Amino acid sequence: MRLDKFICKSTALNKEQARLAIANSDVLVNELIVVEPAFQVHENNIIMLNKKVLTARSFRYLLLHKPANTICSNVDEIYPSALNLLDIEHVSELHIAGRLDADTTGLILITDDGRWTFNITLPNNGCEKVYRVGLSRDIKEEVTTQFKQGIQLQGEEKLTLPATLEILSPKEMRLTLTEGKFHQVKRMFSAVGNRVISLHREKIGHVTLDVEEGQWRYLTLQEVQSFCKE
Structure with missing residues (x-):
C-alpha cells in the first residue's frame, strides 16, 4: 500500500494533508524518515506520524446493486458515482473491483483492499462473471459454439477467452466469462452481428446479487x- 494511502486509512487526514505530513518529514517507516508519498508499506512495517504508531482500519468488502445512469468512479462526471449510494464513513478510500458501464446494471464489488481486487480482475485467475443480456435481434444457436471457441474482437490480436452462452429466449442470454476487456460483452455480440440493448451483471465468482436496486450490504x-x- 502507498504510504499516503496508509496514513489516510489510519488517521482522519485526507490525501493532501497526508502528503504534507510526509513532505515535512513527520512520518517514519521502521524508524527511518520517508518523504515519498508513493513509498510502499506493508503490514509488518512500523509506521509513525509525529512519534505515534499508526494502525490502519480494517479492510471493507461490500456489494452494491448498481442502477443505470451511474458510473463506477470515485467522482461524479456526466452521471453520478455509484459510491454516492453508500451511507458509510471514508467512502473516498473505497474503489470498485471490476467496473460496469453507465447503462449497465447489477452487481459491483467495492473494497479498499487492492490485493483482493487483483484476484477478481486478473483474467488468469479465472474469476467468472455472469451477465444477463438483452439483444436487438434473435440469436442463432451456433453462436454458442463461437463464444465457447473465442470471439475475434475488432482491434484485438487474440481471440477472447472461452465463454459460456446460455440462450434463455431468442433475444435474451446468460453469458459467463472470465475477462473484462473494454466494453467486452457489447463487442462480442457486435462481432456476431447483434447488438446489446440491456446488460445486467448477476454474479461474480461465488457472490450472487441478492439486494434491491440501489441497495448494498457487506460481504460475509x-x-x-x-x-x-x-
Whole structure:
C-alpha cells in the first residue's frame, strides 16, 4: 500500500494533508524518515506520524446493486458515482473491483483492499462473471459454439477467452466469462452481428446479487475469502 494511502486509512487526514505530513518529514517507516508519498508499506512495517504508531482500519468488502445512469468512479462526471449510494464513513478510500458501464446494471464489488481486487480482475485467475443480456435481434444457436471457441474482437490480436452462452429466449442470454476487456460483452455480440440493448451483471465468482436496486450490504467472511488465492 502507498504510504499516503496508509496514513489516510489510519488517521482522519485526507490525501493532501497526508502528503504534507510526509513532505515535512513527520512520518517514519521502521524508524527511518520517508518523504515519498508513493513509498510502499506493508503490514509488518512500523509506521509513525509525529512519534505515534499508526494502525490502519480494517479492510471493507461490500456489494452494491448498481442502477443505470451511474458510473463506477470515485467522482461524479456526466452521471453520478455509484459510491454516492453508500451511507458509510471514508467512502473516498473505497474503489470498485471490476467496473460496469453507465447503462449497465447489477452487481459491483467495492473494497479498499487492492490485493483482493487483483484476484477478481486478473483474467488468469479465472474469476467468472455472469451477465444477463438483452439483444436487438434473435440469436442463432451456433453462436454458442463461437463464444465457447473465442470471439475475434475488432482491434484485438487474440481471440477472447472461452465463454459460456446460455440462450434463455431468442433475444435474451446468460453469458459467463472470465475477462473484462473494454466494453467486452457489447463487442462480442457486435462481432456476431447483434447488438446489446440491456446488460445486467448477476454474479461474480461465488457472490450472487441478492439486494434491491440501489441497495448494498457487506460481504460475509466466506464470500470475501472465496476470492483469496491459497
